[in-house]
Amino acid sequence: MNMLTLALAKGRTADDSIKLLEKVGIHFDDFSDQSRKLVFYDAAGLIKLIFVKAVDVPTYVENGAADLGIVGKDNIMEARKDIYEILDLQLGQCQFAVAGFNGEEPPKNNVLTVASKYPAVAKSHFQKKGVPIETIKLNGSVELAPIIGLADVIVDIVESGNTIRENGLTILEEMDAVSTRLIVNKASFTTKSESVHAFINTLQTGLE
Ligand code: PRP
Numbered sequence: 613m614n615m616l617t618l619a620l621a622k623g624r625t626a627d628d629s630i631k632l633l634e635k636v637g638i639h640f641d642d643f644s645d646q647s648r649k650l651v652f653y654d655a656a657g658l659i660k661l662i663f664v665k666a667v668d669v670p671t672y673v674e675n676g677a678a679d680l681g682i683v684g685k686d687n688i689m690e691a692r693k694d695i696y697e698i699l700d701l702q703l704g705q706c707q708f709a710v711a712g713f714n715g716e717e718p719p720k721n722n723v724l725t726v727a728s729k730y731p732a733v734a735k736s737h738f739q740k741k742g743v744p745i746e747t748i749k750l751n752g753s754v755e756l757a758p759i760i761g762l763a764d765v766i767v768d769i770v771e772s773g774n775t776i777r778e779n780g781l782t783i784l785e786e787m788d789a790v791s792t793r794l795i796v797n798k799a800s801f802t803t804k805s806e807s808v809h810a811f812i813n814t815l816q817t818g819l820e
Contacts (some may be wrong), residue, residue, distance in 0.1 A: 614801070614807040616658050619678035621666035624793050625704035628681045632701060636818040658807070678685070679800035679808065685790045686769050690730045696801055698812055699794040702819065704771075708733060708787035711776050712738060712758050712765035720759065725764045727757030736769035737787055755779040 614726035620629055625643050633640070639655045645663075651732060652661040664672060669683035681695070684704055688697060708730070724745045728734045731747035738745045748763050755775050757763040769790055770776055776783060801808055 613658060613810065614804045615657065616679045616804065616807050616811060617677070618661050618684070619664050619669045619672040619681040620661055621669050621681075621683040621792075622663055623666050624664070625684065629701070629792060632703065632815070632818050636638075636814045638814070659811075667691070673795050673797050675731040676797050676799055678795050680714045681795040682792060683720050683795065684769075685788070686730060686733070688793060689788070689797060690732050692732060694798065696796045696798060698796050699815060699819070700808065701792040701794060701815070703792040705789070706771035707767045707789050707801055708737075708767065709770045709776075709783045710737070710765050710767055710787065711755070711770070711781045712782075713738045713785050714782040714784070716764065718764065720728055723763075723765055726767055727763035727765075728753055728767040729754055733787075755781055769784060 613660055619627060622645065630640065630643055638659060640652045641655055643652050650663050654661070662678060666683055666687050669681040670688055670693040672678040673695050674693040675682040682701065686708065691737045722744065724738065724743060725748060726734045726738065726745045727748040727750050729750060729752065731749045734747050736746065746759065749759065754768045756780060757766055759779060765784060770783065794812070796808060
């Protein structure tokens with residue numbers, strides 16, 4: 613069996629992902645999302661876990677720096693990398709949505725300004741509808757954009773809906789469902805087939 617490198621997304625689903633790995637018998641004795649350490653080995657010596665920013669997980673996996681990745685569908689859709697998406701881990705379930713002020717007039721020049729952490733997702737969504745947009749890439753607190761007049765609407769993920777509500781915005785359109793996925797490097801899928809398939813099968817038992 614080959615040792616596999618697994619890129620795990622930092623952030624709100626990291627703890628649940630580690631719990632899922634523990635549940636199927638993959639233990640990282642010294643893992644803590646509070647520590648500054650970025651590399652961890654499982655007790656059986658089969659998995660090297662690297663703890664990386666969620667947006668970077670698809671890049672690590674596409675380049676083969678990691679054989680496997682655990683990351684949200686939001687980042688997978690935005691990154692548009694050449695990887696295999698294998699399992700829905702059913703963690704961090706939320707949804708992409710267009711949000712803004714209800715009943716707002718369409719913009720005068722007919723080009724909608726959309727602020728988002730996910731400009732590629734926003735572009736693709738509005739392109740399919742034939743609506744011309746300009747995107748403004750933000751890295752957080754996206755809900756501010758319509759409030760302060762930076763954009764007409766936002767495309768963002770909505771989980772509880774609290775951030776939208778507490779900032780006086782409304783969901784104008786529901787988009788794709790988002791959850792945490794297991795992704796695999798295409799070459800590793802073949803060259804490390806035995807180890808990769810063993811990992812996939814093990815992880816799958818935790819989902820049943
Ligand atoms: C995400 C997302 C929304 C919020 C949705 O932001 O971009 O702002 O969570 O969650 P809710 O529907 O449960 O309120 P995050 O917390 O990652 O912070 P950010 O604004 O810094 O990106």
